Structure formats: structure tokens, C-alpha cells
Amino acid sequence: MTNLLGLAWRSTLALIMLTVVAQLLSYQASSNLRRVAMQQREVDKVSTVSRAIEPQLKREGERVKLVAQLLLMHDELADAMQRKATARRAAVAAILDLTYQQSRVDQLEVTDEDGVVLYRAHEPGRSGDLATVWGIDEALAGRSTLVSTKGARGPIILFIAPVRAAGKIIGTVLVGTQIGDRTIRALSIEAGADLALLTRSGAMVSASAPGKLKPDNSAIEAAFLQKIPIYRTNEVKHTSLVYLPVLIVDDAWVIMAEIDSTPAFALLKKGDQQSALLTLLVLGGSIMIIFIVLRYALKPLRELRRRAEASVVALTGIASTRAAGDDIVSIVAVLDTLTTLLIERNGELTAQRSNLEVEVNRSHAAAAEINQLAFYDSLTKLPNRRFLLVLLEKALAASSRHRRKGALLFIDLDNFKTLNDTQGHGQGDLLLQQVAERILTCVRDGDTVARLGGDEFVVMLKNLSENAHEAASQTENVGKIILGALSQTYRLGSYEHQSTVSIGATLFADRHGSVDELLKRADLAMYQAKAAGRNTLRFFDPEMQAEVTARAALEAALREAVLHHQFVLYYQAQVEHECHLTGAEALVRWNHPQRGMVSPAEFIPVAEETGVILPLGNWVLETGCAQLASWATRPEMAHLTLAVNVSARQFHHQDFVEQVLALLERTGANPQRLKLELTESLLLSNLENVVVKMNLLKKHGVGFSLDDFGTGYSSLAYLKRLPLDQLKIDQVFVRDILIDPNDAAIAKMVIALADSLGLAVIAEGVETEAQRELLARQGCHACQGYLFSRPLPLHEFERLVAEFDARPNPRLAIA
Amino acid sequence: VTDTNPCRPNRSLIVKKTVRVSLLCLLALSLAAPVAAETLTIPGSGNPEYVLGELAKAFNSQQKQHQVLIPPTTGTAGALRDVTQGTASIGRVGRPLKDVERTGGMTYHPLGRDPIAFAGGALVTGRTITRAQIVDIYAGKLTNWRDLGSKPGPIRAIGREVTDASRQAIARDIKVFASMVFDENVKIVNLDTQMIELLDRFPTSIGFLNRSALMAAKTRPVLLALDRIEPTADNVRSGRYPFWLEFGLIYQAGALTPAGQAFLTFVDSPAGVHVLRSNGVLPAEPRR
Helix, strand or coil, X not given: CHHHCCHHHHHHHHHHHHHHHHHHHHHHHHHHHHHHHHHHHHHHHHHHHHHHHHHHHHHHHHHHHHHHHHHHCCHHHHHHHHCCHHHHHHHHHHHHHHHHHHHCCCEEEEEECCCEEEEECCCCCCCCCECCCCCHHHHHCCCCEEEEEEECCEEEEEEEEEEEECXXXXXXXXXXXXXXXXHHHHHHHHHCCEEEEECCCXXXXXXXXXXXXXXXXXXXXXXXXHCCCEEEEECCCCEEEXXXXXEECCEEEEEEEEEECHHHHHHHHHHHHHHHHHHHHHHHHHHHHHHHHHHHHCHHHHHHHHHHHHHHHHHHCCCCCCCCCCHHHXXXXXXXXXXXXXXHHHHHHHHHHHHHHHHHHHHHHHHHHHHHHHHECCCCCCECHHHHHHHHHHHHHHHHHHCXXXXXXXXXXXXXXXXXXXXXXXXXXXXXXXXXXXXXXXXXXXXXXXXXXXXXEEEEECCCCCCHHHHHHHHHXXXXXXXXXXXXXXXXXXXXXXXXXXXXXXXXXXXXXXXXXXXXXXXXXXXXXXXXXXXXXXXXXXXXXXXXXXXHHHHHHHHHHHHCCCEEEEEEEEEECCCEEEEEEEEEEEEECCCXXXXXXXXXXXXXXXXXXXXXXXXXXXXXXXXXXXXXXXXCCCCCEEEEECCHHHHCCCCHHHHHHHHHHHHCCCHHHEEEEEEHHHHHCCHHHHHHHHHHHHHCCCEEEEEEECCCCCCHHHHCCCCCCEEEECHHHHHCCCCCHHXXXXXXXXXXXXXXXXXXXXXXXXXXXXXXXXXXXXXCCEEECCCCCCCEEHHHHHHHHHHHHHCCCCCCCCC | CCCCCCCCCCHHHHHHHHHHHHHHHHHHHHHHHHHCCEEEECCECCCCXXXXXXXXXXXXXXXXXXEEXXXXXXXXXXXXXXXXXXXXXXXXXXXXXXXHHHHHHEEEEEEEEEEEEEEECXXXXXXXXXXHHHHHHHHXXXXXXXXXXXXXXXXXXXXXXXXXXXXXXXXXCCHHHHCCCCCCCCEEECCHHHHXXXXXXXXXXXXXXXXXXXXXXXXXXXXXXXXXXXXXXXXHHHCCCCCEEEEEEEEECCXXXXXXXXXXXXXXXXXXXXXXXXXXXXXXXXHC
């Protein structure tokens, strides 16, 4: 049923219920307040009644006293009481009867001096008994007493007084009044209420309207015990009651008073009706306000429900079956549905994501495969032509940026077709794979090896020297390495194959030419190599090729010169204090059969580069040592020392120390006269090894001079570690020492440094006396240079020595 | 800049004086508050009425701060009602509280045990009475003092209702006294004051009430020993005299006023104990 009603209605009903309950409670509370107020008003009324009762009872006591006093004042009473016994009763009776009739008391009697009743006006037929009531003894003792007794019809107030005659007590007079129906009726009229006199047990001894009042024993008990008025309300009779504890002389009683409270109850009823009407009005107004407020307050909720249900319909196609009033329930259900959908969709999305990840991985793998197929050669795994072109484009761009040269080497296998034809393509493929592997071992990490197709490979070298000649040389070296590597025997399965390649090379830099053009150049160069007899390298650039050819010829000539002893030693004098020739520096010269004397500057770098320096250096050292040994046999020459230059490559040879010692031993030269001149470049690598080798030789007396000091990476740190004997000031500082303060300062510093380290110092390239003098002033007294002598053949040098010996201060100028 | 004019009052000095006077006023008020005078009215039972009146006199004379008033009796029920309703902070009761009355924080402070004495009117010459004679008098079987060996005279017996504390105290020893129907000539009174008034008015009467209350009598009622055992505090303490009632004071826990607290302290003090003893009351156990 409630589902058919809207939330607003149901909320309204709930609030109405609450409002009804609140209004009913309010009504009840106000009714109770009115009732309490009414009861208080009626209590006040009965209090007024009760206040009227006690004075009335007090007046009753006063009345019996008055009657007794009147009787005592009667002139004949005492006489009558003193008469003879027979006449006495009649005389007393006459007086008492008259008084009894006039005073309207209930008891009136007289006793004699012994307390014996002489006459009872209220009981004329009974007399002669002994009065036993409280107070009779006191009266006989002379004291009047007001007492009360409990009679069958209620309390009786008694006043007992002595009767005196001639100062003597002759009896008593007792006057009593009954507090009974008559009194209660009188009190009732005066108080305006129905009254009843009750004993403590609840017995009604008298009442203004007998049978009308119904006493409540608990109220009577409470009034007795608490000694205070107890108030009650009779809801049925519409009366108010009070139970008033009263003390009638000596005895406690309860007077019950009941007043008509009909007007008050009517007023109460009217108040209740008005209150009920007001309650209904408030209730109705509250209902309307609640409904209106809720109707508008819940409007957003209904709208939310409508939209939520529409969302569910859109998502699931299922319409809500909730009743109109189930807004909150419907929203909760929608939220539940949406949550379920969300969880399901999340699960689907998770699965889709997993699938997508798988697909992406596959895609990546496929892309990698495609990339591999697109840019790499499937047989050798080397970059293919397409990729090479890309890399070459980048290399060209990079080369133009940092100005370093690059080179392309076009490699073609010689007679590859023959292998394919005779051994099959399988063997051909194997050969191609091994060729690829070998080429890769010949190049640096940054270089590129690509297969163009068939038996054609391309090597791209980057970051070569900026100098074209050096770059060509570097390229040639790599080419030779490749030629050597690829000319080694191949093992193709069980078949051994010998093959060679032809290499065409071209340099590139600064975007000179396109990528295709570069390849064509290399290709053309390769055909030139083929035409030149295969197994060789050819450059595309004719000049470059010519230079390379010349260089190759020089190298070959050098090797031949070593073999055919075409080298000779020249000696340049080393002079101390301008006149004392102490030794010479051995300088190699190449006496070429066709070219004549070739400058060391021309062939020494080639010898260094090609390794010819090793046999050449060894020949120089051996020749020098032999010369020393020869000089040692001649007294005029025995004092000379010989400085021999040792190249870095030569010194770093693992057997250098052993070779030197062997030469010394073989030639018999004095090691003390041998001075090996080292260059700074020698010290750039493996310094520890250098020191070890120098120390080994030093132990045998060999001396060391550091050549070209100051021109390279001079480091003061290694100076103190090397077992040097001499520093040599390079000729570049000596040449301008007179005009360049920097050169003079450097020369001075080297001299000072040598002095500090305890080393000798010698200046080379001294050409003028002024230079020598300056050096001498700065502390360098050993010189070498054209001032004294140019490098001389042996016999001329020996003649020079003789001249120096003959002339203490020679100044020779040998043309 | 400092004000160096000697004729000009220093402002900081005035402020200091003002603050000082204010603080003194606050101090005076704070001291005056706890000593506010209070009139303490202790309504309730008639049994301890007289002795409490004596205690109140002693308390009022000993200090002037509080006044204690002991109004006419309204009974133990009145004390319970007034204290429960908050009309009075302390009430007087003629018996210890029942368990049901102790609920709601109602606290009972015992004063002591008072012998219930049978007393005769001024003309009664006898000095002792037996348990059997008591029963016979109230049953209407003994009506003249002559039968008790005393000067002849009608015995005017005055009794109390069944619920009366003194009657119940007697009934602890004379069981029949609890429920016996008194003779019609026995006058039943509701209040101690009525009992005393009747004993005063009727010299051959006999009645019973706690001994200290008898002190309020205008005449000199004759105390009757029970089987020659005098109704004294010592005999109550020794257990030789069986009729006694315990009365005390009641108050709501937490509702005690300073005057009430001071009065309770006085009651428990040696001076209060002395007043109780001098009125024949055996002070409550902790104070003996």
C-alpha cells in the first residue's frame, strides 16, 4: 500500500504521525495543567470550608461552657442540691429540665459531692449511678474541665464544673453537646458543602446528607497519619473532596467535605474542547506545511531518480519497476545496478587491456621484424643498402658539423661467382657470413658495415682526421686490415676456401656529393682495384690515390733500405762551455739510391707509422753502440758520449731493455757513454712500465735525456719519478730566445728546473753566439747546434773532435 | 616623557589604587558569601521535638550565624514529605528510615535512643508498673489506681494509634500491645503534645511517650519504672529497659545547606552529646 504512495506522501504520513503524537501529548499536558489548576481552585474552596469547621466546633465547646456557667449561676441549684434526698432530685430536675429545654444541649446532669448522678436531664429515668466520665474527678477537685468522649453517634463535648456552696464543693454539673448530624448539617449549611464526620476506621458517625458521601479509607488514614488535609477529586460525580483531620477537644476525627465542582469540570471540559479544536487546527496546518515543504524538498530527489533510471535504461535497456513512491529505494537500486555494470565493464576493460597488450607486443615484434627485414640483410644481419643510405646521410650531416672526415670502403669479393657456381649457393652464403664477421672485427664500434647485396659490402668510417691526408692514411690502414683479414683461409664446412677482396675507397666531408654519388665513387674505386689486379685498395680521388701510392712506395723503400743498409748515422756535436766537445747526438740519414739523402722529417713519420721504426731504430742503436765501442779504443775519442734517439714505439717494445743490453754486450760499448734520448710522447702511456725499463737500463749505466722538453705534455709530476740525467731545451724555444720573452722565460724555467732536480741541461738548435751567451748566463752551458756544427758524417765529426781538441776555443762555421 | 608636575595626580597611581580597592571588595565579598546567615527549620516527628529544641537553643546560643527552628510536630511522614519535596533541607524522624525510604539519596543521621516511659498524672503515687498491669489498664480491666497499690482514683488511660512509634516500641517487648483494641474509655491521641496536655490536665491519667518529650510537660508527670527498672539511658544501653525508640535527622544527599551542615556537626560534637545525655537520650553509637 505504501509503495503506491510517493516518498513525499510517506514522509508526510510519518511526520503527521509524529505531529499527531506530539499534539496529543501537548493536548494531554495542557489538559493535565488545566485539571491541576482546577483542582487547586477547588482545593482552595474546600480549604475555605475546612477553615469554617474548626471555629464552629470551638463555638460548640464555648456553648456548653456557657450553659454550664448559666446553670451554676442559677440561685436555686445549690439549694436544690442540698435538700433532702427525696426533694432534692425533684428540685434539681426542675432546674435542669428547664435549662435542658432552653439550651438545646444534648447532655445535662448533676452529681453530688461523691460523683453520684443526682439527675440526668437527657435521661430522666436514669440516675443514682457514679459518673465515670473524664473530668469528673477534676471537677470534684475544684477544676472545671472541657473534655470529649466518643459516643455512638459521634463525639460529645463535655464541660464539667464543680458546684460550690458556702465555699464547699457540693457536686458537679455536666453539660454536653453531641457533634452529630445536627451539628454537621449546620456546619454543612455554613460551609456550603456536604460534610461527614468519620472515625479513623472510616466509620461515618454523622453526615449532612447520610448515604451521599462515600469516604475513601486510604485518604482517611493519610489524613490521620500526616495530620494534614487530604484532597481528592471525584471525576464521576464532578466533586472535590477534602479529608480534614480535626481534634474535637481531646479526640482526633476526620471531617470529610465534598463540594460540587460541576462548574469547574464544565469549565475544564470546555477548555479541553477548545484545546482539542486548537490541536486539530495546528495538526491540519502542520500537515499542509509538511506536505508542501516535503513536496518541494524532495523534488531534486525525484529528478535524481528519473535521471538515474534513465541512465540504467540507456545502459541495460531495463526499465525500473519500482513504484512511484520508492524514490530512495529506486536510487539505491540504480546505484546497485550501476555498480554491477561498472564492475562488469571494468572486467571487460581489463580483459581488453590484456588483449591490447598482447597485440601491442605482437605489433612491436612485427615492427621489429619488419624493421629487420626492411633495414637489415637477412643472411649476414648487417644493415642493408636502404639502411646504409640512411646512416650515410646522417654521417654526412654529422661530418659537416664537426668537420671530421669520413670514408666509404666498397668491398667486393674476388671470384665469388666461381665459388657459387662450383660449390653452390650454400657455400657462397657461408662465405658471405664469415666475410661479414671478419669485416666487423676490423672496424671500430662507431663504424658501419653494410651488405649492399650479392658479394658487395660497404664499410663506413666516421670521425677520421680533419686532415685529408691523415684521413686517407687512416682509411688505407683499415682497408689493409680488411684485406689482410679477408685474405685468410675460410672454412666452409669441410671445404677450405681462399679468397681475396677488392676495395674501393672514397673520403667524404662537408656534404661534398650525394649519398649515391659517394657510393658510385667507392664503386668506381673498387673497379679500379679490380683492374689493378684484385686484392688491393684503391682511392677514388687521384691525388689521394697518388699520395697513398707514394706513401706505399716510401714504406716499401724504407723496408728495402733497412734490408740493404741504405741508412747512415750523422753526428752533431754537443759542446760545453763553448769549447769543450763532450759528445754527439746520432742522427739517422737515408741515402736513397735514386733520391740521394732523404730528410728524416720525410721518412721517420712513415717509419713510425708502418713499424719500420723498429728495425731502423735497432740499427741506429746498434750502429751507435758499435761506434762508441770503436771510439773507446781511441784515446782522443774515448771521452765522447753518444745520444741516440729512441722512438716511443721502439721503447715500448717488450724486449727493448733486453735488446739494448744485448747490443751493449755484443758491441762492447760502455753504457756510461750511451745516452738514450726519449720524447715526451713516450711518457703519455704506461708510465710505470717506462720507469721500470729506465731503471733497469740505468742500473747498467745507461743515461737518459728528455728530448723536446716543454713542447708536449710536460708534467712536473713525472720528472721526479723518471731516472733522468739530462733535460734538453727544444730548439723552438732557443730559436727566438733573444726576441721572444716567453721563449726566454721557458728556457730559463727549464734550466732552473733541471738545476733544482739535479739534472744536466743542454740546449739544441743554438745557432748564434748571442743565444749561447744568454743560455750560459741563465745557467745552461751545454749546447748543440749550428753554432758549433751541423750533423756530420762520421769522419767529419771525428775531424771536428780533433779540431776541438787542437783548438781550445774554436769558432767553426762549417758550410 | 615623564610627568614631573607634583601637583598633578599620577595616573598610574590612581589606577593602582582603584585596582587595589576593587580587589579588596572582591575579597570581602568572597569572604562574606560563605558566612551568609541562614535560618534552618527542622520539621517532622514529635518524638525528638523537645530534645531538638534543646539542641537548637544550645546551637543558637553558641553561634550567631545560623538560627535553628524546631516547629510543632508534623510527624515522621511530614518530615519525609518536606525533605523529599525540598520544602526543608533537614527533617526530624521518630524512627530509622525504611529501606524503601532510603531511595533517591535520602540520608538518615541518628541522634540517639530515648526510653519510652509510662507516666502518671500528678496525683499518681505509684512508682512502678508491670507489663501485665499495662495490658490490663489499656484493656479496661484495671480502672482504679487503688488496684495498683496507689492512692485511689480513676485510671484515665491515654493511648496512641497503632502506627505510633512509641506504641510500636512497646510492642517490641509486649507483643499484644501492637494490635490490641484499647478500651473505649482509653483516649487515643495523635500527637505527643496532646499526650502531654492530657497528662497535665488529668492528674490520675497514665500515658506513654519518649522520656525527653515529657520534659515539655507543664506539671510533673510521675515516671513509672517497668518492673522497678527505671527508664534511663543507662538502662537502655545495658538492655535492661526494653522500651526505647531511636530518632534522628534526615536530609537529601547533596542538598545540605551550610547551616544544616553546621547543625549536624554541632549535634555530633561533645556539646551536642551533652545536651542529649542531659535530656535522658542515649546518644547514637558513633558519638558515645
